[in-house]
Amino acid sequence: LSLAINPVDIGVRVEVPAEVMTHLTDVIYESKFVFYSQSFEDRVRTFCMCPYGEVVTENNDGLITVNGHSYGERRTGNTNFALLVSKTFTEPFKDPIQYGRYVAGLANLLSGGVIVQRLGDLQAGRRSTPERLKKSLVVPTLNEATPGDLSLVFPYRHLVALLDMLKALDVIAPGVNSRNTLIYGVEVKFYSSRFELNANLESHIDNLFAIGDGAGVTRGLMQASASGVIVGEEIKRREGVLQNGIIRKR
Ligand SMILES: Cc1cc2nc3c(=O)[nH]c(=O)nc-3n(C[C@H](O)[C@H](O)[C@H](O)COP(=O)(O)OP(=O)(O)OC[C@H]3O[C@@H](n4cnc5c(N)ncnc54)[C@H](O)[C@@H]3O)c2cc1C
Known part of the structure; x- marks a missing residue:
């Protein structure tokens, strides 16, 4: 059987006050939005909506990445979801999983695990610090994330695509693109080779x-x-x- 090169999905976990998303999450638990970034025409999608949920870490064979979940019996005041940028590589590169591990590895290198950044800090070109994070109206549900700078982690085209998508989502859910929104990275999805x-x-x-x-x-x-x-x-x-x-x- 012949195999095609699958795209690798790299992105962030976004955390907002639950009220920002209730008009969507009350109607459909897992809404799916797909956006094509104007700059690079990369596909960005929402994934794994977690109403009233928690951001969590995941250990992929030693690589610490971010994920999210909701509990049936208890709620937080926040909703989180992933934004993933899909990138398909062309010849000669054939190892998208390694590429994803490399990018997520940069966050591990800089922070020892997952980085959290206030969107306002990312937009202003500065890192988040514990002091700046304390001023955020959104209280992080993942305490072990290190305040830092995700622009040191993501390739330019990924970062631009994520920021464009947040702007677009703000039209549907006003408040998503607020400077208080929390961004955690890196979230990465490794997928099997495709027949x-x-x-x-x-x-x-x-x-x-x-x-x-x-x-x-x-x-x-x-x-x-x-x-x-x-x-x-x-x-x-x-x-x-x-x-x-x-x-x-x-
Ligand atoms: C932590 C996590 C969170 C996720 N969150 C979301 C989400 O929020 N939204 C979303 O859309 N998707 C989510 N997904 C992805 C989603 O779970 C998968 O896309 C989906 O389950 C794939 O379905 P599938 O039937 O192809 O495979 P699976 O659901 O993996 O089913 C394959 C089945 O085959 C069985 N199996 C494997 N090998 C054998 C064998 N040799 N013999 C017999 N049986 C075998 C396995 O036990 C399994 O039950 C998440 C995945 C994970 C891991």
Whole structure:
């Protein structure tokens, strides 16, 4: 089976007062917004909405990254979500996972783990300090994050894409682009290599399909479910045209 180079998703965890998002999170728990940055046309998406949740750290084989979750039985006053910039590399580079580890590793190098920065400090070109963070109206739910400067971590195109996306989101959820918004980094999603598939998610071997995250086809619950439906429907369609064990192609 041949493999395609998958994009790597690198970004931040954004934390705002829960009220900023309630008109969205009360209606649909996991809203998905996709934005194409004007500067580089990179795709930026929201991921893993955590209403009234907590920002947490994650240990990926020694690499400390950021994530988020919500509890069913207790709430914080904040909502967090990820903003991820997808980047597909072209020849000759074939190791997007290593690239993601390298960028996240810079945050670890500078802070020993995860960096938190007030958006206002990032926009003003200065690091956050414990003193500046104390002035923030948003109280961080991840206490172990080190106040610092994420502009020392992200490549220019990623940083610009993230700032553009925050501006765009502010139209939908006023307050997201506030200087009090907290930005944690680095959040990175490592995905499996993707099989080369056609529109039916079929490999170049007839009737061998691939679905879900494990095959590198999807990157989330809804897409993984939808990929199963697509293949299920295609198999059903083919079963209707199966003659003497041979699939008649349409
Ligand atoms: C911490 C975390 C947070 C996430 N948050 C979100 C979120 O907020 N929103 C979102 O959309 N997505 C989220 N995701 C991603 C989401 O969970 C995946 O995209 C989705 O579960 C993929 O579905 P899947 O069916 O492809 O694979 P999976 O859900 O991983 O299912 C694969 C199944 O196969 C089983 N399996 C593996 N090997 C074998 C074997 N050899 N034999 C039999 N069974 C096997 C596994 O046990 C598993 O049950 C998150 C993922 C993680 C890890």
